[in-house]
Amino acid sequence: MYVRLFSAVWLLLCAGLAIIAWGFQAPFAYDPVGPRAYPLLLLALMSAGSLWLLFKPGVLQQQLHLPSAKRAVLCVLTLLAYVLTFEALGFVLSTALATFAMGLLFTGRLLPCAISGVLMGVLLYGLFDLVLDVPLPLGLFEAFVES
Structure with a gap:
């Protein structure tokens, strides 16, 4: 139960942070990928892990x-x-x-x-x-x- 609750809250936090990260704009071009690529990639990976824990929490409890x-x-x-x-x-x-x-x-x-x-x-x-x-x-x- 706690694993699902944690993963649901974490998924909501990732969604909120993704909305914030989507608005990242650099005042000048200091690198070719821009400032939003790295945070969005990390948030996508964390969201995928959170979704996995939301639907399969027993796997974590068995392996921990x-x-x-x-x-x-x-x-x-x-x-x-x-x-x-x-x-x-x-x-x-x-x-x-x-x-x-x-x-x-x-x-x-x-x-x-x-x-x-x-x-x-x-x-x-x-x-x-x-x-x-x-x-x-x-x-x-x-x-x-x-x-």
Whole structure:
């Protein structure tokens, strides 16, 4: 019962936020996709998950056990740390650390998680900055880059 209630409320919140996000307009074109694409994509994914829980709440109750719940809480804390360190450390370093931590959370080995974290940070920065022309914070690396 609580799962259905939560998912119904969450679905309503997603609908309200989608209405707000639809009106996002940038005063100048700072990236090719605009400011509304990312929030609308996230809201669509959350709405799909909410609909799934609304119609099949028993699946979640059967699969939820303590190690999974602990891993989910650590995952949320990792993402929170990612958000809080994004500007101070910069995109590359914060993405590398978050990817490394998430890999370890999902039973990855130390060296492959470290390598994939560094690759993810560097390659995604190159993709966003060079290909998509989306400016991202450099954080600690700003002192090494001359504009």
